[in-house]
Amino acid sequence: xxxxxxxxxxxxxxxLIAVAWVTQGPDPARGGPSATFVFxxxxxxxxxDTTQVGKPGKKLGVGKVKDKxxxxxxxxxxxxxATDYLHLDASGQFFLYYDSKxxxxxxxxxxxxxxxxxxxxxANDGTFWMFGEYDIPPDDETGEVFATGRVKFERGIFNPKxxxxxxxxxxxxxxxxxxxxxxxxKAVL
Amino acid sequence: MPRHRLHTPSLVLVAAFTALTLWSTHAxxxxxxxxxxxxxxxxxxGGKTWATGxxxxxxxxxxxxxxKDKNITAVLTAVLPDFAADFLxxxxxxxxxLHYDGKxxxxxxxxxxxxxxxxxxxxxANDGTFWMFGEYDIPMHAENGHAFVTGKVKFERGTFNPKxVxxxxxxxxxxxxxxxxxxxxxxxxxx
Numbered sequence: 001x002x003x004x005x006x007x008x009x010x011x012x013x014x015x016l017i018a019v020a021w022v023t024q025g026p027d028p029a030r031g032g033p034s035a036t037f038v039f040x041x042x043x044x045x046x047x048x049d050t051t052q053v054g055k056p057g058k059k060l061g062v063g064k065v066k067d068k069x070x071x072x073x074x075x076x077x078x079x080x081x082a083t084d085y086l087h088l089d090a091s092g093q094f095f096l097y098y099d100s101k102x103x104x105x106x107x108x109x110x111x112x113x114x115x116x117x118x119x120x121x122x123a124n125d126g127t128f129w130m131f132g133e134y135d136i137p138p139d140d141e142t143g144e145v146f147a148t149g150r151v152k153f154e155r156g157i158f159n160p161k162x163x164x165x166x167x168x169x170x171x172x173x174x175x176x177x178x179x180x181x182x183x184x185x186k187a188v189l
Numbered sequence: 190m191p192r193h194r195l196h197t198p199s200l201v202l203v204a205a206f207t208a209l210t211l212w213s214t215h216a217x218x219x220x221x222x223x224x225x226x227x228x229x230x231x232x233x234x235g236g237k238t239w240a241t242g243x244x245x246x247x248x249x250x251x252x253x254x255x256x257k258d259k260n261i262t263a264v265l266t267a268v269l270p271d272f273a274a275d276f277l278x279x280x281x282x283x284x285x286x287l288h289y290d291g292k293x294x295x296x297x298x299x300x301x302x303x304x305x306x307x308x309x310x311x312x313x314a315n316d317g318t319f320w321m322f323g324e325y326d327i328p329m330h331a332e333n334g335h336a337f338v339t340g341k342v343k344f345e346r347g348t349f350n351p352k353x354v355x356x357x358x359x360x361x362x363x364x365x366x367x368x369x370x371x372x373x374x375x376x377x378x379x380x
Contacts, residue, residue, distance in 0.1 A: 048314040056344040060315040102363075120335070120361050121368060123239040125250040129361035129368050131322075131335045144311070144322045146337035148359055148370070153247040168339055170311050170320035172293075177312060177320050179339070 037098040037160050038110050038188050040091075043067050045166075045180030065180050070094070074108055085136050085174065087114040096184060098151075098160045104130055110188050118147060126151040128165070136174060143171030149182075160184075228289040228351050229301055230375035233258055234358075238273075242366030256371055261285070265299055276327050276365055278305045287375060289351050295321055295338075301379055309338060313349075317342040319356070327362055334362025340373075351378075 045065045052061030071092035072078040089108040097105035097115065101122040105115040118132035130147040149165015164183035170176070240252030262283035263269035280299040288296040288303050292313040296306035309323035318341055324333040340356015355374040361367070 048316075048318060050312045050314045053315055056315070056347060056349050057317055058315055062314075062316065121241045121363065121366075123241045123368060124243055124245055124247070124252065125239075126248055127239060127368070127370070129335070129359055131337070131361075144320075146322070146359065148337075156247060158247045168320055168337065170322070172310075172312070175312070177314060177318070179318070 039096045039098065039160075039163065039184035040110075040186075040188060041094045041096055041182045042185055043070055043094065043180050043182050045178060048177040049175065050170075050177055051175045065178065084138060087137065094182075095188075096163065096182075098163070101158065106132075116145065118145065122151050126153060128163075134169065134171070136171060141171065141173035143169055143173065143176070145169050147182075160187075229303075229379045230287045230289065230351075230354065231301075231377075231379070232285045232287055232297075232373050233376055234261055234285060234371050234373045236358075236369065236371035239368040240366060241361070241368050256369065273367075275329065276362075276367075278328075285373075286379075287354060289354070292349065297323075307336065309336065311338075313342050317344060319354075325360065325362065327364055330362075330364040332362075332364045334360055334365070334367075336360045351375075 043065060044067060047063045047065055049061030049063075054060045069078070073080055073083060074086065074088055075090055075092045076083065076088055087108045091109055093108065095107055095110050097107070097112065099105065102119060104118040105112070106118065107113065107115040116132055116134045118130035120128060120130035122128040127150055128148060130145075132145040132147075134143045134145055135141075136143055145167065146169075147165055147167045149163065151160050152162045153159060154161045162184050165181075167178070167180045167182055169178040169180075234256065235258055236256050238254045238256050240254075243252035245251045260269065260271075264271045264274050265277060265279055266281055266283040267274065267279050278299045282300055284299065286298055286301050286303075288298065288306065290296060293310060295309040296303060297309065298304060298306040307323050307325050309321035311319060311321040313319040319339060321338040323336045323338075325336055327334050337359045338356055339359075340354065342354050343352045344350060345352045353375045356372075358369065358371045358373055360369040360371075
């Protein structure tokens with residue numbers, strides 16, 4: 001339990017990583033972008049340790065997710081059991097790979113390794129629904145991910161300029177829930 | 190005869206004891222987070238729908254419609270012909286019902302009996318925040334739609350029995366190129 005509590009914010013990062021992607025490529029003919037766009041993410045939100053049961057309705061096992069803390073954990077500057085559930089990386093950030101209007105990926109690096117895929121759809125006005133499953137390291141544990149929000153396109157084309165929204169994560173295996181707001185920083189690729 | 194007279198009350202006592210034992214073993218147990226029994230809530234819904242297959246000027250709001258409780262009732266009761274009618278389990282109830290089976294499993298159906306339900310699984314945290322994921326078996330389509338529901342459960346005082354539930358439903362079905370974002374809240378639970 002203590003370990004799970006300690007990992008709450010880390011798991012939050014994990015959940016974001018789970019933002020997924022699709023195997024099908026960009027489809028400009030249907031309004032998709034012609035290349036993958038990689039955005040570093042800024043995150044903030046809350047984590048829940050759902051194993052904690054007390055007085056019904058009481059806020060219990062709830063922690064905060066902050067960008068600074070996420071960075072410190074990913075860079076191993078903070079020793080925490082949550083480290084086991086994340087793909088640590090010197091970048092100290094999560095990255096969103098926008099492959100198309102129906103497929104995204106999330107990882108803690110910008111090189112496309114250890115990615116979590118998200119599938120769904122971006123509507124014409126930029127509203128999106130993205131579902132995925134995060135493969136929690138090191139074992140076979142998993143967690144469900146859902147992300148929603150809005151994509152702002154570049155003028156006249158469907159290339160993403162910026163994205164913001166909320167990512168939701170819950171894992172029955174590790175009994176951790178997350179609700180994390182995110183927004184993209186300037187694209188790196 | 191005296192034996193018979195004794196036998197009847199004995200049976201009653203045994204039955205009463207058995208019932209009491211069963212009740213007590215299934216009674217609410219806040220420590221374990223278990224609700225006392227299934228609660229069925231009619232739902233009030235309202236929000237927007239997106240026809241995600243429509244592509245126009247990037248960023249333009251196209252193919253976006255409103256989903257109102259009245260319209261939903263009209264569609265479910267087959268009073269109003271609608272695109273959605275082919276993909277829903279129509280029912281004279283004219284409503285969606287949330288079957289709250291526990292903190293980790295819910296079902297949603299267009300009838301109070303729970304026929305043709307969509308199962309949602311996830312978790313309700315101690316403070317009532319919840320995450321529920323599910324797949325909707327779209328009629329006439331092999332591929333399912335994905336649903337996610339989040340929000341808050343308000344518990345009855347001192348127990349984990351749900352008093353009311355409110356939140357947002359997110360749905361996208363690739364086969365029907367439709368997306369939904371609907372706010373919902375429960376009406377009074379059915380007796």
